[in-house]
Amino acid sequence: MxxxxxxxxxxxxxxxxxxxxxxxxxxxxxxxxxxxxxxxxxxxxxxxxxxxxxxxxxxxxxxxxxxxxxxxxxxxxxxxxxxxxxxxxxxxxxxxxxxxxxxxxxxxxxxxxxxxxxxxARTPAPHGLRVDASTMRVSLDGHHLDLTAVEFKLLAFLLAHPGRIYSREQLMEGMYPDQRIVNDRTIDSHIKKLRRKLDLARSGCNLIRSVYGVGYTFDPDPE
CATH class of the missing domain: 3.40.50.2300 (Response regulator)
Known part of the structure; x- marks a missing residue:
């Protein structure tokens, strides 16, 4: 009921x-x-x-x-x-x-x-994330995530192809289509902050996974 x-x-x-x-x-x-x-x-x-x-x-x-x-x-x-x-x-x-x-x-x-x-109709996906591109609002398990514009774009980019592994270079190309010069470690910094915010909403959250020597992937079923 x-x-x-x-x-x-x-x-x-x-x-x-x-x-x-x-x-x-x-x-x-x-x-x-x-x-x-x-x-x-x-x-x-x-x-x-x-x-x-x-x-x-x-x-x-x-x-x-x-x-x-x-x-x-x-x-x-x-x-x-x-x-x-x-x-x-x-x-x-x-x-x-x-x-x-x-x-x-x-x-x-x-x-x-x-x-x-x-x-x-807004039932969350199995991984618990709900993303509204029109308002740039993201929630995990019903908890609002206070993301920056860059963090939102990064999450949306990874979420578009769950399971696919992206190198830092590919993520930079997707994040910065104007070809600005950005240190590839900038991606690491944004990923770290994004993971921290996901972890605040769900302790131990491992939806964004590091692949050693390659890059990052969105894992919809981290268990």
């Missing part, structure tokens, strides 16, 4: 939403203020979050922004603000959809179903 986190300070409204979501086959957990939301998400990994914008303790946009630093869990913003800028800000911060108060609980359930259907 998929679990929905309802973050709503109006207790009656939260209870109504929970009842409708239960009737639709979801389990729910409700939080009434903003301070404990991020810690709860880290510890419980919900399948979707209904996040009110105006909360006591902490603003919903701040919460959404912080969650997006470590998780790609679908988020539907719930707001009484109708100004277009607030809607756009919510989506730009990583929200998947929004609903405006007042709303029908049936509409919210329909939005939840639609977002879960849409985001299910």
């Amino acid at each position: 998929q679990r929905i986190l309802v973050v709503e300070d109006e207790q009656r409204l939260a209870s109504i939403l929970a009842d409708y979501l239960h009737a639709a086959g979801y389990s729910t957990h409700c939080l009434g203020e903003g301070r404990g939301v991020v810690a709860w998400v880290r510890g419980n990994r919900p399948d979707l979050i209904l996040l009110d914008l105006m909360l006591p303790g902490r603003d919903g946009m701040e919460i959404c922004k912080e969650i997006r630093t470590f998780s790609t869990v679908p988020i539907i913003m719930v707001t009484a603000r109708i100004e277009e800028i607030d809607r756009l800000l919510g989506l730009e911060l990583g929200a998947d959809d929004y609903v405006c108060k007042p709303f029908s609980p049936r509409e919210v359930v329909a939005r939840v179903k639609a977002v879960l259907r849409r985001t299910s």
Whole structure:
């Protein structure tokens, strides 16, 4: 059963939403203020979050922004603000959809179903990496990786042909098509930093493997 986190300070409204979501086959957990939301998400990994914008303790946009630093869990913003800028800000911060108060609980359930259907297509590959070239966002096992532009290009280059071994020269040609002069040890430095960030998301991660005397490869099944 998929679990929905309802973050709503109006207790009656939260209870109504929970009842409708239960009737639709979801389990729910409700939080009434903003301070404990991020810690709860880290510890419980919900399948979707209904996040009110105006909360006591902490603003919903701040919460959404912080969650997006470590998780790609679908988020539907719930707001009484109708100004277009607030809607756009919510989506730009990583929200998947929004609903405006007042709303029908049936509409919210329909939005939840639609977002879960849409985001299910973003299921990570078996190696756990999710790469969005349009936004240059990368996550591993749901944890956001804060990559530089060069690190992103390097990872994407290796990921395009998993299992293929690239020499440093080939990686430099792929990374720097303008033929700038770069020391081949620069690639080693970028690989080292990239591996460190992968390891922070998954301890012992060995997706990028060194091949002694040859170069590097992306190993989708390092076990």
